[in-house]
Each structure stands twice: as structure tokens, then as C-alpha cells.
Amino acid sequence: MRALVWGLVLLLSACFPVAMLRPPEPARGLEVSVGGSLLNNSFGGQDPVTALPYLAVAQGDGQVEFNFSIQWGLRGGVKLGLGPGLALDAGLTVPLTVPLLFREGADWVPVVLDGGAILGGDGFYFSPRVLLIGVLTFGGGSWEVWAWQASLGTYRRDWVAEVGAMGGFRGNGGLLIHLSAAWRFGTAP
Numbered sequence: 001m002r003a004l005v006w007g008l009v010l011l012l013s014a015c016f017p018v019a020m021l022r023p024p025e026p027a028r029g030l031e032v033s034v035g036g037s038l039l040n041n042s043f044g045g046q047d048p049v050t051a052l053p054y055l056a057v058a059q060g061d062g063q064v065e066f067n068f069s070i071q072w073g074l075r076g077g078v079k080l081g082l083g084p085g086l087a088l089d090a091g092l093t094v095p096l097t098v099p100l101l102f103r104e105g106a107d108w109v110p111v112v113l114d115g116g117a118i119l120g121g122d123g124f125y126f127s128p129r130v131l132l133i134g135v136l137t138f139g140g141g142s143w144e145v146w147a148w149q150a151s152l153g154t155y156r157r158d159w160v161a162e163v164g165a166m167g168g169f170r171g172n173g174g175l176l177i178h179l180s181a182a183w184r185f186g187t188a189p
Contacts, residue, residue, distance in 0.1 A: 017075045017093050017114055019054055019180035020127050020151045021160045022067070024118040026081040027060035033160065035182025037071065040175075054182055070096070073112070085121035089129070090114065108137045114149070127151045131166070158184050 019037045033056040041050050056069035058079075065079040077091025093112040116129025128150045134143040146168060153162030161181040167174075 017069070017073065017091065017112065017131075017149075018052060018071050018164075018166075018176075018178050019162065019182075020089075020118075020129075020149075020164065021054065021056065021069075021153070021162060021180055021182050022058075022079065022089065022118060022127075023153070023155045023160060024081070024085050024087045024120045024125050026062055026065035026079050026087060027058040027067070028062045029059070030186050031058045031060075032056070032185045033058075033069075033182040034185070035160075035180065037178045037180035039178040054180065056182070067091075072096070075114075077114075079118070085119060087118045089116060089118055089127070108135050110134070111136050113143075116149070120153075123154055123156060125151075125153050125155065125162075127153075127164075155184075160184060 018039060021033060021035065033054070035054045037052045037054060039050050039052065041047050052071050054069065054071050056067060058065050058067040060066065060079070063081050067077050067079065069075045073093040073095045075091045075093040077089060079087050079089045081087045091114050093114065095110060111134050113132045113134065114129050116127055118125055118127045120126060129148070131147045131149055132143045133145040133147060147166055148168045149164060149166040151162045151164035153160060159182065164178050164180070166176040
């Protein structure tokens with residue numbers, strides 16, 4: 001039973017971008033972040049808490065940033081700085097299990113399109129966002145479910161930490177809460 005629950009969690013939610021861990025200022029140069037998240041198991045099962053590693057790479061010029069992160073899925077995104085302490089951030093996430101899906105003969109891939117704002121300054125940020133959860137097929141695709149996410153974090157030049165919540169999933173009233181932190185390398189002074 002435990003394997004079935006974890007299989008469903010990985011299949012249905014393997015592409016959620018759990019941790020944001022991105023301050024409002026777009027990267028200047030190359031930045032790498034390494035960390036992890038602890039999140040509640042709101043999908044059922046015996047383990048009350050799940051630990052996930054986090055790895056992110058960002059490249060930017062201080063106005064526009066392109067970023068990639070790996071947690072439950074592989075996310076590619078862009079952040080646009082609009083002014084001091086204000087940025088728009090959007091991304092597309094696919095599950096890490098895409099090769100397994102195609103090897104098993106699946107003709108679809110679950111994806112998540114997310115977008116929102118990052119507001120903050122003086123070492124703190126708040127990021128509300130909307131997630132559209134869809135299914136891509138070879139013949140097209142459809143957006144099945146939407147969810148919301150909100151993150152509150154603090155950061156310095158070489159680290160970032162946040163607490164966040166995600167909810168609004170159709171068919172599951174559970175609230176996914178996470179506590180995340182990462183070390184940042186290569187950040188401009």
C-alpha cells in the first residue's frame with residue numbers, strides 16, 4: 001500500500017515546483033543554489049514529513065534572469081525585474097520521470113505552468129502565484145487543474161530560507177506546507 005501511495009504521489013504531483021527560494025532581485029551573473037525542503041505528506045501514507053533535495057542554477061544581467069531548478073520536477077523559468085523589490089516570475093515544470101513515462105508507452109506528460117510576483121526588500125520576500133496543472137499529449141493537451149502557492153522567505157547574499165503553502169487541488173483538499181532552505185554560490189556582492 002505504501003508503494004502505491006508513493007507511486008501516485010510521484011505520478012500525479014511529481015512536477016510541482018515546491019520551493020521558490022528566489023529573492024525579488026534577478027541574478028547578476030551565474031548563481032547556483034543547493035538545499036532542500038521538508039514538506040507535510042498531505043497525500044496520505046505513513047510518513048508525516050517528506051524531505052526533498054533542491055538544486056537551482058540562474059543566469060542573469062540584473063534585469064532578466066533565466067533559471068532552472070530540480071526538486072520534484074525539472075523547472076525552467078524566467079524572472080523579470082520591474083523595479084526595486086518587485087519581479088514577475090514564470091516557469092514550466094515537467095516531472096523527472098518523463099523518460100520512464102515514455103519507456104512504459106505513455107503518450108502524455110503532466111506539466112505545471114506557474115506564474116506570479118515576487119515582492120520584497122531588506123532581506124525578505126513574499127511570492128504569491130498560480131499554478132496550472134495540465135497534461136500534454138502528442139495530439140495537443142489540456143489544462144486540468146489549477147492551484148495556488150504562496151511563499152514567505154528571508155535571504156542574504158549566500159543563503160535563502162522560506163516557508164510556503166500550496167493548495168486548491170481538485171480532488172484533494174489537503175494543504176501542502178513546506179520549509180525550505182538553500183546555500184547560494186556565485187552571487188554578486
